[in-house]
Amino acid sequence: MAMSAFGNRVKFALAGEILEIANPLLPGRPHEELIRHAELGSVGRVLELCAGTGYASRLLVGRHPEVRAVGVDLSSEMIAVGRRKLSRAEITNVTLVQGDIAALPYPDNSFDTVMSVFGLHEVPTAVRANAIRESARVLGPGGRIVIVDLDRPASIGLLMDAYLLALEPRHAREVCGNGLVDLLTNSGFSIDIHKPANPFRMTQTIVATVGAALDD
Numbered sequence: 736m737a738m739s740a741f742g743n744r745v746k747f748a749l750a751g752e753i754l755e756i757a758n759p760l761l762p763g764r765p766h767e768e769l770i771r772h773a774e775l776g777s778v779g780r781v782l783e784l785c786a787g788t789g790y791a792s793r794l795l796v797g798r799h800p801e802v803r804a805v806g807v808d809l810s811s812e813m814i815a816v817g818r819r820k821l822s823r824a825e826i827t828n829v830t831l832v833q834g835d836i837a838a839l840p841y842p843d844n845s846f847d848t849v850m851s852v853f854g855l856h857e858v859p860t861a862v863r864a865n866a867i868r869e870s871a872r873v874l875g876p877g878g879r880i881v882i883v884d885l886d887r888p889a890s891i892g893l894l895m896d897a898y899l900l901a902l903e904p905r906h907a908r909e910v911c912g913n914g915l916v917d918l919l920t921n922s923g924f925s926i927d928i929h930k931p932a933n934p935f936r937m938t939q940t941i942v943a944t945v946g947a948a949l950d951d
């Protein structure tokens with residue numbers, strides 16, 4: 736059953752603290768995987784999409800104290816949990832902002848790295864397409880996007896189908912396989928790395944760079 740926008744709000748109102756505990760226990764440690772790939776180039780100014788409680792941004796600045804990261808998320812509940820964590824840990828170089836990734840409130844060329852973990856499967860098709868176009872815009876030519884998100888390895892396809900049906904919105908499966916890669920390519924990115932999921936890791940990893948000429 737597709738989850739309504741209201742259902743999603745309830746889900747994330749409850750999820751903030753739980754995700755904080757679960758994140759480091761997930762197979763393949765997806766948040767660590769995201770940061771490892773963000774670190775492959777110069778990190779610079781960072782924007783995290785669907786940042787939730789800002790867990791990944793906190794991991795990143797823990798390893799790169801010089802970095803400033805902005806995390807955007809729609810859920811005021813997730814942001815509230817995240818801000819408490821930032822304040823307790825006295826982290827001042829991560830800012831959490833409530834907003835919609837389909838319309839990023841930042842000028843062109845204002846970030847060097849956009850990153851997202853478990854975010855893009857959550858958003859409806861049109862929002863995802865806008866978010867990728869917006870990412871290209873705020874990055875500008877040469878900017879990098881780093882994504883870790885769900886995938887559906889054929890070897891555990893039925894298990895993933897059951898998971899997607901039970902716990903994720905209907906549009907979530909659109910990111911699987913080449914879904915995200917195709918979206919990025921059609922939005923002016925060139926793919927540097929695409930690591931599909933495997934039976935031990937249900938996530939894919941993508942690193943892509945904005946090309947010189949962006950489509951309107």
Ligand SMILES: C[S@@+](CC[C@H](N)C(=O)[O-])C[C@H]1O[C@@H](n2cnc3c(N)ncnc32)[C@H](O)[C@@H]1O
Pocket residue numbers: 747754758784785786787788789790807808809810813834835836837851852853854857858862
């Ligand atoms: C599965 S959570 C992942 C959170 C975080 N990235 C993590 O891994 O802990 C997905 C997040 O996407 C956010 N979200 C959903 N739609 C959004 C939108 N249109 N714009 C910004 N954030 C959105 C939700 O509020 C939620 O916090």
